[in-house]
Amino acid sequence: MTTEQAPTQSTALVIGESLIDIVSRPEQTPVEHPGGSPMNVAIGLARLGRRVELATWYGSDEHGRLIDDHLAADGVIVSEGSRQASSTSTAIAHVAADGSAEYVFDLDWSLPSVSVPPNCPVVHVGSLGTSIDPGAEVVRHAVEDVRGAATISYDPNIRPDLQPDPAAARAIAERFVRLADVVKASDEDLAYIGEGADPEEVLAGWLDLGPKLVVMTANAGDVVALTASGLGVRTSAKKVEVADTVGAGDSFTAGLIDGLWTAGLLGADNRDALRRIDSRTLDAILDRCTTIAGITVSRAGANPPRLDELV
Ligand SMILES: Nc1ncnc2c1ncn2[C@@H]1O[C@H](COP(=O)(O)OP(=O)(O)O)[C@@H](O)[C@H]1O
Numbered sequence: 413m414t415t416e417q418a419p420t421q422s423t424a425l426v427i428g429e430s431l432i433d434i435v436s437r438p439e440q441t442p443v444e445h446p447g448g449s450p451m452n453v454a455i456g457l458a459r460l461g462r463r464v465e466l467a468t469w470y471g472s473d474e475h476g477r478l479i480d481d482h483l484a485a486d487g488v489i490v491s492e493g494s495r496q497a498s499s500t501s502t503a504i505a506h507v508a509a510d511g512s513a514e515y516v517f518d519l520d521w522s523l524p525s526v527s528v529p530p531n532c533p534v535v536h537v538g539s540l541g542t543s544i545d546p547g548a549e550v551v552r553h554a555v556e557d558v559r560g561a562a563t564i565s566y567d568p569n570i571r572p573d574l575q576p577d578p579a580a581a582r583a584i585a586e587r588f589v590r591l592a593d594v595v596k597a598s599d600e601d602l603a604y605i606g607e608g609a610d611p612e613e614v615l616a617g618w619l620d621l622g623p624k625l626v627v628m629t630a631n632a633g634d635v636v637a638l639t640a641s642g643l644g645v646r647t648s649a650k651k652v653e654v655a656d657t658v659g660a661g662d663s664f665t666a667g668l669i670d671g672l673w674t675a676g677l678l679g680a681d682n683r684d685a686l687r688r689i690d691s692r693t694l695d696a697i698l699d700r701c702t703t704i705a706g707i708t709v710s711r712a713g714a715n716p717p718r719l720d721e722l723v
């Protein structure tokens with residue numbers, strides 16, 4: 413008699429901070445939303461129908477329960493050991509009249525270890541999770557270990573308040589760029605670490621460090637994507653009425669990972685195919701990413717769309 417085991421469903425692993433965004437607007441009472449760039453990416457992927465595990469670090473306090481409920485609502489699996497912080501981190505997001513946000517953080521990022529789920533074609537890391545020790549060092553080792561099997565996606569999502577030295581922020585970012593296959597950065601990230609250099613040139617320079625695909629987003633401006641095989645693609649952001657831009661880049665990143673997944677370009681075995689992605693496939697993926705991010709900016713907080721909103 414043979415026992416047949418169902419194949420394990422592919423699972424994306426996201427590693428990074430979960431926190432509570434306390435969104436403060438002029439002359440309004442602050443509102444609390446679960447946030448943290450990597451957690452937003454995990455939610456974005458889950459809403460696009462992907463199985464996602466999140467290795468993160470938060471407490472079992474009231475804020476932690478808000479995060480639990482938020483992740484459970486979209487079926488994101490929380491890695492064991494993620495809920496042992498003494499308190500849940502917070503980010504006060506000051507939203508200006510134009511919808512742009514600036515953050516002030518109260519953070520603890522100390523996750524002790526990371527275990528990778530079976531059948532994991534992609535690992536996404538970034539933001540504070542790759543820049544704040546002691547957790548960032550654990551993330552770097554995890555990425556070094558898993559890159560033999562999985563595609564690595566990275567978003568520096570630099571917060572100058574926490575990384576006041578642009579050269580140091582650049583050195584940290586580039587350690588991860590060297591390990592990554594796909595990098596998404598905003599023009600603001602690139603301008604900050606470039607210290608006066610053209611953001612597009614900083615982006616292009618990153619291709620020499622190893623990634624197969626690098627993408628720059630710029631609020632309502634164009635998206636620029638460059639590949640290691642020499643392709644360059646430019647796409648416009650969608651014209652939408654902006655509620656706020658919280659989580660826009662994260663929803664874009666979720667769309668990017670999801671699009672590459674559908675195109676069969678994830679997993680270490682597909683690194684060369686990713687490098688050779690054609691312009692039609694890349695154009696279509698980026699166009700869908702701008703739709704996803706456009707929906708996110710059209711509503712309050714990091715609230716990315718579900719699949720049925722994209723038809
Ligand atoms: N004002 C806006 N109007 C339309 N789309 C926007 C706007 N701001 C952001 N987006 C969308 O979100 C994407 C990511 O925005 P960006 O602000 O660069 O990311 P981040 O949140 O990482 O700073 C953009 O490429 C665009 O598609």
Ligand SMILES: O=C(O)C[C@@H](O)[C@H](O)C(=O)COP(=O)(O)O
Pocket residue numbers: 429431432433447448449450452503515539540569571657658659660661662663714
């Ligand atoms: O993790 C952070 O840096 C702050 C988050 O709380 C916030 O949700 C965020 O990062 C949004 O990121 P964006 O996509 O770059 O707007």
